[in-house]
Amino acid sequence: MSTDYKFQGWLGLDPESVKGKMVWQEYEPKPFDDNDVDIKITHCGICGSDIHTLRSGWGASDYPVCVGHEIVGHAVRVGSKVKGIKVGDRVGVGAQSGSCLNQHGDCEACADGLEQHCPKNVGTYNSRWPDGSKAYGGYADYWRGSAEFVLKIPDAIPSDEAAPMLCxxxxxxxxxxxxxxxxxxxxxxxxxxxxxxxxxxxxxxxxxxxxxxxxxxxxxxxxxxxxxxxxxxxxxxxxxxxxxxxxxxxxxxxxxxxxxxxxxxxxxxxxxxxxxxxxxxxxxxxxxxxxxxxxxxxxxxxxSMIGSPKEIQQMLDLFAEKGVHTWNNNVPMTEANKAVVDMVDGKARYRYVLVNEKHLK
The missing domain is CATH 3.40.50.720 (NAD(P)-binding Rossmann-like Domain)
Incomplete structure (x- = not known):
């Protein structure tokens, strides 16, 4: 089944991309399967991990890479085996998109509800799915990945504030x-x-x-x-x-x-x-x-490393109840390169969030 939308976003092609040299390009997402969700991205937070990855600071990155793992938007395609999410829901995904649970495994970490420590952890970007296809992140128009790590955003939390909470x-x-x-x-x-x-x-x-x-x-x-x-x-x-x-x-x-x-x-x-x-x-x-x-x-x-989907949902629910608000600065998705440079320069007070303005209409 083909879609009427394209997967395109800001791609880092080499370590120089962290200097404001990402390029907007089309790319091929993982093949869609019955457990997947496609998200039409409205907001994506800028995380320090994005900077480390763009410049290969933690080791050689798998270029081209589309960073961004604080993603919020609306589900536009939902696999037939997905439960609890339907087309139109406001949803988000954080730094992890897959584990051995997606691969019919049962490691100790996943069995204990600590999926973030799974040895087969699939990162939301700069990672590979079990079939070898690349994982691409949220500085983009759309995101595709496993529904196991897609969460509903509480009504009380605006999308721009919710995005940075996910990582x-x-x-x-x-x-x-x-x-x-x-x-x-x-x-x-x-x-x-x-x-x-x-x-x-x-x-x-x-x-x-x-x-x-x-x-x-x-x-x-x-x-x-x-x-x-x-x-x-x-x-x-x-x-x-x-x-x-x-x-x-x-x-x-x-x-x-x-x-x-x-x-x-x-x-x-x-x-x-x-x-x-x-x-x-x-x-x-x-x-x-x-x-x-x-x-x-x-x-x-x-x-400690990120958190499990269950922990993230519990945090979102508590933040909604207690009225916790991210201190964020919103930047148009079109200005992602400038925002990355400003992030490197320490100007964030206290999170930058990219806003995909064409998806807010």
Missing amino acids: GGITAFSPLTQHGAGPGKKVGIVGIGGLGHFGIMGAKALGCDKIVAISRTSGKKDDALKMGATDFIATDESDSWAADHAGSLDLIVSTVSSPKMPLPQYLQLLKLNGVFVQVGAPEDIVPGFNMFALIAKRVTITG
Whole structure:
């Protein structure tokens, strides 16, 4: 069955594409099957992962690549075996589009509802489907992929605000719920950027007693407090910040990707049995630390990656209930190259969202 629409989008052809050199081209999506959904894209968030991929920062990318994995739009084609989604529904997809569940597998991760850790994870872009066809992302007019990872967007959340929640939002929110954030807990969020602002608002929505925003300078202090932070630490503005706040936090979620992060000092902030969760993904090696930082207080260092479809839906429902709003700047899809350059330059406050204006009519 052919369609009356074409799959075309902004393609990165080489690492220079991150410098505003993506090209708008047509491409061939995966063959449609009975478990697939086609989405007419209205909005797509710009994620830091897009930047790393465009410039091959995490390793050689599979060019040509169409990035974008914070996709919202309307279902325009639904496979015969798809349940719970119909043509016309407002839906979205995040950073993952497939797992061994799509391949009749049953790995330990998928069996435990942790599909994001499946060894056969299919990324929404810069990845390959089981048949070898390429996965293309959301800087585009349409997206095609497995319905297993397509979610309905709650009516209370506008599409432009929902899009960044599908990767940035869940990346910061999932470790909070994994490690018991809620009433009685004191949480620190390192990095007040696209991920960090979701971490602050997510901790507030969960009812944490104390939410400490941690940044190099106090330039974003006012914003952090408006988002829901109760305290603020500017690490470059005090020589004693770690000692002054030692043993004050149950949980730290680090969203930064700098290899120069002061990890030993971050660990000093944790209480007995405290947990440090890294979600930012640096391209370089992070610094070492003294093992007594772990031994003395039974501190745990761990990581977290996006979230399962179930977790994303739970987050969306909570954000809808609590009135959580993304701090986003909308940019026409036609200006994607400029937006990517601005993202690299750190101008986002706090997420850029591409708006496919011709699909809003």
